[in-house]
Amino acid sequence: MQQQLIPVRTGRVAAALAATLLVLSGSLAGCGTRLPESDFAAPGPTAAAGNPAGDTGVTPGQIKIGIVTSLTSPLGTEVLSGPRYGALAFFQALNAAGGLHGRTVQVVTCDDSGSGLGNQSCVHKLIDQDQVFAFAAGSVLDYAGAPYVSGKAVPDVGSQPLGTEYDRYPHLYGIYGSNAPRDGRSVGWDGTLFLSTEVYRFFKQRLGVRRAAVVAYNQAESLSYAHQIEQGLAAEGYHVLTKTVDLALPAFAAVATAMASDGTQIVFDAMDTRGNTGLCQALDAAGVRLAAKVTNVQNWTRTVGRDYAAAPGCRGVLWATSSSRNYADTGLPAVQQFRSAMDRYYPEREPLLSAWELEGWAGAQWLTDAMDSCGAALTRACVERFMNRAQPYDAHGLLIPADFTPEPRPSGPTRACLNVARWQDAAPAGGPGWVTQVPDMDTNCFDVPQLPYHP
Known part of the structure; x- marks a missing residue:
């Protein structure tokens, strides 16, 4: 059965937050x-x-x-x-x-x-x-x-x-949002999209890390996304160790050994949840202590405690970034409205x-x-x-403001913002959960380069 990775891109401002999803495309044949x-x-x-x-x-x-x-x-x-x-x-x-x-x-x-x-x-x-x-x-x-x-x-x-x-x-x-022309003919600006580096800038400034590792499968889409991460990290001055593992039989123990030898402080990946948890188990087994293991909005879920049960050390340094609020921040009225409705209509999804x-x-x-x-x-x-109005929209405070006003092809730095949370097994509100790490995502912003890539 052929397996394929489909890259997930999260928009102009947060393009560097992309992840990959494992697709068993062969099961759909016929x-x-x-x-x-x-x-x-x-x-x-x-x-x-x-x-x-x-x-x-x-x-x-x-x-x-x-x-x-x-x-x-x-x-x-x-x-x-x-x-x-x-x-x-x-x-x-x-x-x-x-x-x-x-x-x-x-x-x-x-x-x-x-x-x-x-x-x-x-x-x-x-x-x-x-x-x-x-x-x-x-x-x-x-x-x-x-x-x-x-x-x-x-x-x-x-x-x-x-x-x-x-x-x-x-x-x-x-x-x-998107500021690309969106004329129905080509993607972005004549086939080119741009990623910004606010994620890497944040961790460099917040944690003082300079040595990063990127892990990908030996599969085209995974390798392509890993290259985008490398490009962003290099633009922010990181030393980058890149490791590739076999999709079917990933040798994560060897990757963990290489990270320990290289002095890796922070890890990004171009893998699915299975790969993330496997890598974390290998890192824990090898005694590798990271400052952060960075995931994305797709993995910002309450199931982390269960998913990473066999890798508590790695789980303890799991961070996530996004362009939206933390669902745990119920002190914000818009988040509380969401949580109240979910409790009422879908209590089984708590x-x-x-x-x-x-x-x-x-x-x-x-x-x-x-x-x-x-x-x-x-x-x-x-x-x-x-x-299509020029006024950015924030969904009553739930999103970093975004719009769909077409702009010229990017040619310089951009102001980019992000939200950041960290998983804690004993969160302040009681029990495990995601704890927001910045006072306000709308002011957690950086002037960063925009790097071209071809999807």
């Missing part, structure tokens, strides 16, 4: 259909006087929204499901509060099974048959249906940019809470605020005017 969809039905419509049915998916009492998720991909049901649950919780809370201008939201979900064919099937069904008004908070491995969505001018708001589609097509609005769930909530909030700007006369064109 699978031209997706699994049956599931619908979340909103309460019955409460029509507001004078609400026009002004666009596809909009009636006087209801708005129909689509969510596509690679729920049953070979990665398992939890890897990509977070944004879906966060968005569903948001729309249920919205309906419970009376909806939007007298309209309730009906969410139609579709599982594309992680395949391009499945994604095209979901997109066509939701647009052609279900006639959704817009998409929200998608998280898919292969967005093969993106050209069709854009061609039909259906807004896709607040989704996770696991590929390059959100830096290519108009009408697609990823959760981290031990599975993740940063991606919060970002799914933020994506649904973004679309809702765009629709709210239209008042009773809700249209796709009005939503897109909101999305």
Whole structure:
């Protein structure tokens, strides 16, 4: 069975936060259909006087929204499901509060099974048959249906940019924003995207580290992403040790020995969770003591305690970076609203809470605020005017402000901000969890270079 790594890119400002996801692509061979969809039905419509049915998916009492998720991909049901649950919780809370201008939201979900064919099937069904008004908070491995969505001018708001589609097509609005031209022809600026180095700058200044290691699989996409990390680290003046392991039989013990000999202080990787935990076990067994093992927003989950149970030393230096708030910071009103809704509508997910769930909530909030700007006369064109405005958006404080204003090809430093948290087995709030390490992500900013790369 052939295995493939798909790089995950997290947008212009936080491009260096990318991770990789392990895709068992061979298991999808010959699978031209997706699994049956599931619908979340909103309460019955409460029509507001004078609400026009002004666009596809909009009636006087209801708005129909689509969510596509690679729920049953070979990665398992939890890897990509977070944004879906966060968005569903948001729309249920919205309906419970009376909806939007007298309209309730009906969410139609579709599982594309992680395949391009499945994604095209979901997109066509939701647009052609279900006639959704817009998409929200998608998280898919292969967005093969993106050209069709854009061609039909259906807004896709607040989704996770696991590929390059959100830096290519108009009408697609990823959760981290994009300042690329997005003309539908080429990705980014004539096929070039840019990563910034704020992650590496933060750890250099915060921890005083100068010797880093990057670990990748012997697989094209993993090696390509590892090269991006190396490029960013080198630009920040790090000494970099690069190690490659076999995808099927990774020799992590040898990697740990090499890190000990090289004096590695901080580790970045281009691997999946299986690789991360295997590497951490080898580091603990070899007695390697790091200042930090850096992961990303995709692994910012409450399951870390269980996932790294066999590597407590490495778990104790696990850090994560993102462009969104920590779901544990319930002192922030927007985070508390998210947590209260998750407790109400999905209490079984308490031990599975993740940063991606919060970002799914933020994506649904973004679309809702765009629709709210239209008042009773809700249209796709009005939503897109909101999305394309020059004013950056922060989802009521949940996101580092982002926008979709096209800018010239980057040619110099940029101001880039990030949030940072560290896993602690005994967090101040009691029990294990992620503890935010910066006072405010909106002021934890650096003037850093922008480095070109070709996805």
